Amino acid sequence: xxxxxxxxxxxxxxxxxxxxxxxxxxxxxxxxxxxxxxxxxxxxxxxxxxxxxxxxxxxxxxxxxxxxxxxxxxxxxxxxxxxxxxxxxxxxxxxxxxxxxxxxxxxxxxxxxxxxxxxxxxxxxxxxxxxxxxxxxxxxxxxxxxxxxxxxxxxxxxxxxxxxxxxxxxxxxxxxxxxxxxxxxxxxxxxxxxxxxxxxxxxxxxxxxxxxxxxxxxxxxxxxxxxxxxxxxxxxxxxxxxxxxxxxxxxxxxxxxxxxxxxxxxxxxxxxxxx
Numbered sequence: 001x002x003x004x005x006x007x008x009x010x011x012x013x014x015x016x017x018x019x020x021x022x023x024x025x026x027x028x029x030x031x032x033x034x035x036x037x038x039x040x041x042x043x044x045x046x047x048x049x050x051x052x053x054x055x056x057x058x059x060x061x062x063x064x065x066x067x068x069x070x071x072x073x074x075x076x077x078x079x080x081x082x083x084x085x086x087x088x089x090x091x092x093x094x095x096x097x098x099x100x101x102x103x104x105x106x107x108x109x110x111x112x113x114x115x116x117x118x119x120x121x122x123x124x125x126x127x128x129x130x131x132x133x134x135x136x137x138x139x140x141x142x143x144x145x146x147x148x149x150x151x152x153x154x155x156x157x158x159x160x161x162x163x164x165x166x167x168x169x170x171x172x173x174x175x176x177x178x179x180x181x182x183x184x185x186x187x188x189x190x191x192x193x194x195x196x197x198x199x200x201x202x203x204x205x206x207x208x209x210x211x212x213x214x215x216x217x218x219x220x221x222x223x224x225x226x227x228x229x230x231x232x233x234x235x236x237x238x239x240x241x242x243x244x245x246x247x248x249x250x251x252x253x254x255x256x257x258x259x260x261x262x263x264x265x266x267x268x269x270x271x272x273x274x275x
Contacts, residue, residue, distance in 0.1 A: 039093075039125045044118045048104035052095035052122070055086035061275050062129040064122055065094035066115070068137025068162070070189045072101030077159075077255040077263065078136060084264040088272055091129070095122055097139075108190050111198035112165060115142045123152050130154055132275045134267070137227055137253065138162045144205040144235070147212045155275045156216040157267055160224050160253050163206050163231035169199040172226070209238040215274040216243040219267060221251025221259060244270075 042050045053073060063085050065078050073094040082092035097115045098105035119142055123131055132155035135143035140161020147153045162168055173183055178193040216239060220232040229247065236245050246266055251259035 042095075042122060042125050044098050044105075044114075044121045046098070046105065048098045050095050050098060050104075050118060050122060051102040052093055053082070055082045055092040055094075057086050057091035058089040060129050061089075061132070062091040062093060062126055063132045063134055063271060063275070064119070064126070065092060066097065066119060066133065066135045066139035066142055067094075067100070068139050068160075069110075070100075070183055070186060071136070071139075072096040074101065075136070075254065077260045080260050081134065081264050081267060084268045085271065088268050090268070090271060090275065093122070093126070097142075107188065108192040109194065111195050112138060112141055112145065112202055113198050115139070116145045119143070119146045120150060123150065130275055132157065132271055134159060134271075136160060138165075138168075141165055141202070141205045144208050145202075147214060148208045153212075154214055155271060156212075156214055157271065158216070158218050158232070159255070159263065159267075160220055160227050161218060161232065161235070162227050163235045164204045165199040165202045166204065168227065169196055204234075206235045206238050209235050209243075210240070213240040213242065216240070217267065217270050217274075218243065218245045219248065219263060220245070221248045221253065221255065223250055224253040226253040246270075 038054055042052060044050060051073065065082055067073060067075055067078060073096045078094050082094050085092040096103040097110060097118050099107040099110040119133065131152055133143045133146065133153050134157040136159040140158035141163065143156055143158060147156050173191050176182060176191045178191050178196045181191050183189040183191050218232045218236060220229045222229055232245055236243060248259060248262060251262070255263045
């Protein structure tokens with residue numbers, strides 16, 4: 001199918017009533033399977049293309065998965081989670097924030113504030129779906145801020161979610177000079193003054209937890225040495241009554257080794273009940 005026909009098809013498909021679109025998805029999934037036919041090219045407000053991978057499930061449930069600082073959509077634990085969700089019949093879309101992975105944009109421009117907007121642009125493309133967002137590390141802070149202002153997020157999961165942003169930046173990158181040094185000495189990850197200022201301005205997302213009321217799962221390993229489990233303890237004090245904290249003994253920040261299958265099993269089961 002050439003690009004003009006593809007765009008014409010997408011334009012017509014988007015205008016169909018939701019019940020008709022749902023029947024089309026169920027009966028002609030082989031035709032809609034390629035990800036470019038499902039959601040097309042997704043760009044943020046700066047015109048930057050956001051790279052994503054789609055794992056098809058069934059029905060109208062979808063989980064959007066966002067990564068942490070210096071990460072991308074292909075982190076092993078996030079890929080495993082997306083595959084686990086699809087195996088359970090729940091569609092998943094994992095994406096790289098602008099400036100990260102294969103998405104357009106400069107890494108030096110990456111901030112929580114910009115990523116909150118990126119997430120909104122991703123959700124814009126998911127008309128007709130019931131949306132859950134799963135954010136890892138800094139992506140968890142992104143989810144809290146987006147859920148505060150966006151009712152389209154119906155279920156929320158924070159994986160080792162960052163809460164105290166200013167403290168994190170000072171603790172992890174305090175020895176590096178902004179606009180000269182790098183995050184964790186990674187040459188591809190320059191530490192920008194823009195990033196440092198954004199982290200300081202936000203300071204903490206803890207109090208934002210009281211500004212939305214959706215089912216929310218906090219997942220944190222007891223051996224996390226990047227974002228301490230105390231971050232989850234602190235935000236839980238402000239969260240709504242539908243919030244649960246799942247502590248994983250012996251698990252680190254990136255859910256290494258046995259941490260991944262345990263996390264996937266627990267998170268998929270929980271989302272399957274709540275979404």
